[in-house]
Amino acid sequence: MDHVPLFDHIQHLEELIEVYGDVLIAWELRQSPESIVPVLAEAGRLDTSQVQALLDEILIGGGARLFTEFQAIEAAAKESENPEALKAVEKVREALLHIGRYNADALAWGMGSRQKLRASLQNLGRT
Amino acid sequence: MRSTALADQLARAYREARVLVLGDRTPKVDRAFALHREFIAIRASFMEEQEGPISEWEATFLERTRRAIIVALRHQAVAIRDRWSENRSSFGIEPSSPHVDLEHALQLSTEAMELHLNDDSDASRTGRVMEFIRQSIAHEKVPAPVASVLPTTTSVAVTASDHNPTPPRLVVTGRGESTRPAKVANMSQGVPSRLPLVTAAGLVLVIGLASVFMRIDRVGSKGPVGSVVAKARTLLPIRSLSPRTRPLAALRNGQGRFEAALQKGIALYNDGWFGPAAGRFREALTIDPRSPQAYLWLGRTLMRSDQHAEARRALEQVIELTPTGPQADEAAMLLSRLP
Numbered sequence: 047m048d049h050v051p052l053f054d055h056i057q058h059l060e061e062l063i064e065v066y067g068d069v070l071i072a073w074e075l076r077q078s079p080e081s082i083v084p085v086l087a088e089a090g091r092l093d094t095s096q097v098q099a100l101l102d103e104i105l106i107g108g109g110a111r112l113f114t115e116f117q118a119i120e121a122a123a124k125e126s127e128n129p130e131a132l133k134a135v136e137k138v139r140e141a142l143l144h145i146g147r148y149n150a151d152a153l154a155w156g157m158g159s160r161q162k163l164r165a166s167l168q169n170l171g172r173t
Numbered sequence: 174m175r176s177t178a179l180a181d182q183l184a185r186a187y188r189e190a191r192v193l194v195l196g197d198r199t200p201k202v203d204r205a206f207a208l209h210r211e212f213i214a215i216r217a218s219f220m221e222e223q224e225g226p227i228s229e230w231e232a233t234f235l236e237r238t239r240r241a242i243i244v245a246l247r248h249q250a251v252a253i254r255d256r257w258s259e260n261r262s263s264f265g266i267e268p269s270s271p272h273v274d275l276e277h278a279l280q281l282s283t284e285a286m287e288l289h290l291n292d293d294s295d296a297s298r299t300g301r302v303m304e305f306i307r308q309s310i311a312h313e314k315v316p317a318p319v320a321s322v323l324p325t326t327t328s329v330a331v332t333a334s335d336h337n338p339t340p341p342r343l344v345v346t347g348r349g350e351s352t353r354p355a356k357v358a359n360m361s362q363g364v365p366s367r368l369p370l371v372t373a374a375g376l377v378l379v380i381g382l383a384s385v386f387m388r389i390d391r392v393g394s395k396g397p398v399g400s401v402v403a404k405a406r407t408l409l410p411i412r413s414l415s416p417r418t419r420p421l422a423a424l425r426n427g428q429g430r431f432e433a434a435l436q437k438g439i440a441l442y443n444d445g446w447f448g449p450a451a452g453r454f455r456e457a458l459t460i461d462p463r464s465p466q467a468y469l470w471l472g473r474t475l476m477r478s479d480q481h482a483e484a485r486r487a488l489e490q491v492i493e494l495t496p497t498g499p500q501a502d503e504a505a506m507l508l509s510r511l512p
Contacts, residue, residue, distance in 0.1 A: 064237065071191045085194050088247075089240040090295035133229065140230035148184045 052122055056134045059115055061092065063141045065100040066112060070149040079105060109145075109153060116142055180231070182215050183238055190241035194248045200256050202277050205249040206446070209284045212242050239288055243295070246285035247302050253278035254306055257313070275313055278306045280448035431460040435467055442470065447478040465495040469504055481511050 068082040079101060087094040103111075116138060123131040146153065189208050193201055219227055219235055227235070257273040282303040289296040438453030454471040458464065468490040475484035484507075491504035 060233075068191060071188060072195055075192065075195050077195050081195055085191070085244060088244050088295060088298070090293060090298075091240065137229045137233065140228070141233075144184065144230075144234070148188065 052119070052126060052128075052131055053134065055115075055119055055122075056131070056138060059112065059119060059138055060141060061096075062100055062103060062112055062115075063138070063145060065097060066104050066109060067145050067149065069101070069104055070145070070153065074149075074151065112142065179215065179218055182211070183219075183231075183234060186212050186215060187234070187238040187241050190238065190245035193245040194241075198252050198255070200249060200252040200273065202249065202253065202274075202281075205246055205281055206277075206284075208242060209246060209281075209288075212238065212288075240293075243285045243288050243293075243299065246281045246288075247299055250278040250282040250285070250302055250306060253281070254309055257309065261313075274449065275306060275310045276449040276452040277446075279303065279310060279452070280446075282306055283448065427460050431457050431464070431467075434460065435470065438470060438474070442474055442477075447474050450474045451478065451480075463494055465491045465500045465504075468494065469500050472504060472507060476507060476511065485511055 065082070065086065068086055069079045072079055072082050083094060083097045083101060086092060086097045092100070116135075119138065120135050123135040186208060189204065193205060193208065216235065216239075219231065253273055254275065257275055257278070260273055282299060286296070286299045286303060289299060434453045434457035438450045438457065441447075441450035441453060451471060451474045454467050454474060457467040458471065461467065468487045472484050472487035472491065475481075475487060488504040488508045488511075492501050492508075495501050
């Protein structure tokens with residue numbers, strides 16, 4: 047993280063959060079996490095390989111990783127005292143709050159499903 | 174910062190959009206139309222100045238929701254089209270049942286297209302979906318084939334490709350990809366089956382000319398020549414030699430189709446489906462282009478969907494076709510309300 051420019055890291059985290067939101071909706075609909083890949087890619091902003099890579103990160107780290115990363119970014123932004131960075135971090139915070147507010151059921155359900163996540167990852171044929 | 178209620182609405186719209194895509198493939202027409210209407214209302218509320226400036230996160234989420242809704246509308250349009258195709262090939266299910274109306278599919282894809290911005294990379298994909306549905310609608314207007322070995326008197330004008338009850342499934346290609354192979358494959362399927370029809374058409378021409386020159390239409394069914402002609406009339410798609418009854422039958426048929434299209438349009442209008450309703454009224458006008466009634470309904474519908482220029486044209490047609498009377502009065506009143 048130290049070697050990645052702060053704004054690149056913020057953008058990456060934003061994309062992870064977007065993918066995570068869809069993973070939670072897919073879970074609620076009892077769909078596989080992989081089913082979101084074509085759907086997110088279809089909008090055209092991220093391509094299939096980008097969504098797949100982001101999904102892999104989610105499946106490995108889970109939601110908790112997003113919060114850990116956010117804390118690190120927030121600390122780095124405060125340290126930089128850059129108002130633009132602080133503003134960008136605020137936006138990410140709102141995105142995370144949104145996930146927590148509107149996907150609370152899925153988050154609770156997902157907390158106990160690490161096994162399922164691991165199985166999903168194995169099905170992808172990746173390590 | 175805006176009210177939480179607005180943020181809630183936006184979150185629900187996003188979620189609904191994803192559900193419409195990630196859920197099962199059953200077309201959910203009402204929900205898709207409702208989602209579009211809701212998003213338009215939410216977006217308008219966000220843009221209202223008195224609510225204060227939009228935050229970066231709100232702008233991001235609004236944009237994300239816009240993209241999600243485009244994908245959802247496009248998926249639903251394709252789902253309707255797929256269901257229509259399945260029904261058409263199953264021969265037992267009414268293809269024009271409410272959940273498989275291709276006009277709905279066209280309307281949904283049109284709404285998706287209207288939500289696109291200039292720099293959306295997937296706008297061309299939506300355009301291809303619209304075009305494919307238009308082709309399917311053109312396909313739908315041709316009646317399903319009758320299971321008969323004998324050609325009918327009208328079959329000459331219908332091509333082999335029109336008889337195909339299951340048009341090809343939609344393949345939405347990515348940017349730079351070509352749909353040409355699918356079209357070529359389609360053509361290669363159509364060519365051999367067209368040959369018998371071409372041959373039959375040639376025979377019809379020969380027999381028709383022969384009938385003119387030899388006056389065989391006056392030959393009765395008795396005698397060797399008569400029996401040959403009678404046999405030919407039975408087996409070949411010869412135009413009826415007693416044309417007096419045809420215009421009346423055609424008129425009755427056209428009137429029936431006109432009434433059906435008009436009534437369906439009115440029902441859709443009353444349910445609030447203005448886009449599909451306009452499609453039905455236009456269909457009625459293709460059958461009877463001089464119907465002030467159909468123009469009046471089209472004008473009303475277009476007014477309700479804020480297509481003012483087209484509404485004006487339709488209402489002016491009413492007055493042109495029937496300068497006096499209640500229809501003209503209503504058209505004039507509606508014209509005065511147009512901005």
